[in-house]
Amino acid sequence: MGIFSPGFSGRSRERNPELPPGQYLETGFPVLTAGPTPRIDKRDWEFSVVSETGERRSWDWQAMLDLGAEDVATDIHCVTAWSKLGTHWRGVPIDRFLDAVDTNAEYLMAHSYGGYTTNMPLEEIKGRAWLAYEFEGEDLDPEHGGPARLLVPHLYLWKSAKWVNSLQLMAADAPGFWEQNGYSMHGDPWLEERYWGS
Amino acid sequence: MSGALGGPPAGPVRWVPATVTAAWMETPGSRSLLLDAPELAPALAGQHVDIRLTAPDGYTAQRSYSLASPAGAEQLQVTVDRMPDGEVSPYLVDGLEVGDSIEVRGPIGGWFVWRPEQTEPVQLLAGGSGVVPMMSMIRTHAASGSTAPLRLLYSVRTPAGRFYTEELDRLAADGVVDLQYVFTRETPPEWPRQAGRLTPALVMEFGIVAADAPSVYVCGPTPFVESVADALVRLGHDPSRVRTERFGASG
Structure with a gap:
């Protein structure tokens, strides 16, 4: 829009094609959370999928591991404009949980220990989302969502719900926590869908 | 945490121009800017804006900054710490001049906010520049004439590193806010405590007790x-009443 800052040069002169628009490269791993960090013991942990008809399937920690995990190498993008490239995770593909219920739902709400929620289209996560419990070869820190979080790396990271404990399948879309508080219903970093109306 | 608020704004959150109308060093390493951005919707206390800089060759960089100005203020105030290896903050602290224009987008965030309609006690806990959105809440509280008890526990390295010192002291003297400093590196002369971190014991000593069911805001x-x-949480506060905002070391 034609507002330039004459003395501003910026850090990088070449656009990194791996960075979505408006993002900068971060080497640390910043933490963003709306409240205190829940501390959940793996022995008490449970994860459920609930269909739109109310059918519920649940897994404890070992049952989750038994579904079969895989390694995931991916970039991650936070709406606060940092991106981290080439991160390594280990987790169970979300499809393996979804396969356990009959559903015609088109959307889901992820719920977390502590009360966080976030919504997304079901199609959006098939084959592209994991229940992640390791980061860079270590158990996932509570600050970063451990013992397990959703990992939906092609959307802004607030969709990758920390401390996730259920996926509620829904016939119609509904806004989750940040989606009610100013942020996009969808959150594609490549389309820069950060906020309401963007 | 539950809670949500209001519907989407009338239009998309888009970039609009802002003019720097005043600027001053808040501390040796940080600078306050007053911005005039007439196209921006009024902010709530605790919200932030994105600031975008564009280099002469078209390269852009954006960062988020909490507002220190009270809800609905026409002049927006941000206070920016100069990050040693930062990309945007050194320019905002050392380069930008009064009269210059930049781009802003917002206001953003409907969770880490305080509204004058809230009547319950309010406990603010700030670490370093985490006091910025707290200042917005305190100023909004003062401007609204709210009678909700308001307390700020402000952890800061040194006396010289404090933001908004004179104004905070005045608001404390006027009874708007119960103000308590915790100095982590260096204290003023004859300070009753040694320098040190904000421990759970100090939170217990100076904070509003959980039994009073305060809304708690933590930023730093x-x-x-x-x-x-x-x-x-260990002191018994309901996690759903504890709102947090974290400042990463980006800049």
Whole structure:
């Protein structure tokens, strides 16, 4: 829009094609959370999928591991404009949980220990989302969502719900926590869908 | 945490021009800017804006900054810490001049906000520049004539590193806010405590007790927020009443 800052040069002169628009490269791993960090013991942990008809399937920690995990190498993008490239995770593909219920739902709400929620289209996560419990070869820190979080790396990271404990399948879309508080219903970093109306 | 608020704004959150109308050093390493951005919707206390800089060759960089100005203020105030290896903050602290224009977008965020309609006690806990959104809440509280008890526990390295010192002292003297400093590196002369971190014991000593069911706001660097929020939960505060905002070391 034609507002330039004459003395501003910026850090990088070449656009990194791996960075979505408006993002900068971060080497640390910043933490963003709306409240205190829940501390959940793996022995008490449970994860459920609930269909739109109310059918519920649940897994404890070992049952989750038994579904079969895989390694995931991916970039991650936070709406606060940092991106981290080439991160390594280990987790169970979300499809393996979804396969356990009959559903015609088109959307889901992820719920977390502590009360966080976030919504997304079901199609959006098939084959592209994991229940992640390791980061860079270590158990996932509570600050970063451990013992397990959703990992939906092609959307802004607030969709990758920390401390996730259920996926509620829904016939119609509904806004989750940040989606009610100013942020996009969808959150594609490549389309820069950060906020309401963007 | 539950809660949500209001519907989407009338239009998309888009970039609009802002003019710097005043600027001053808040501390040796940080600078306050007053911005005139007439196209921006009024802000709530605790919200932030994105600031975008464009280099002469078209390269852009954006960062988020909490507002210190009260809700609905026409002149927006941000206070920016100069990050040693930062990309945007050194320019905002050392380069930008009064009269210059930049781009802003917002206001953003409907969770880490305080509204004058809230009547319950309010406990603010700030670490370093985490005091910025707290200042917005305190100023909004003062301007609205709210009678909700308001307390600020402000953890800062040194006396010279404090933001908004004169104004905060005045608001404390006027009874708007119950103000308590915790100095982590260096104290003023004859300070009653040694320099040190904001421990759970100090949170217990100076904070509003959980039994009074305050709304609690915690803002600062991640280790500060993690330890303070953990302490609050252990002291019996309902996690859903503890709102946090973390400042990463980006800039």
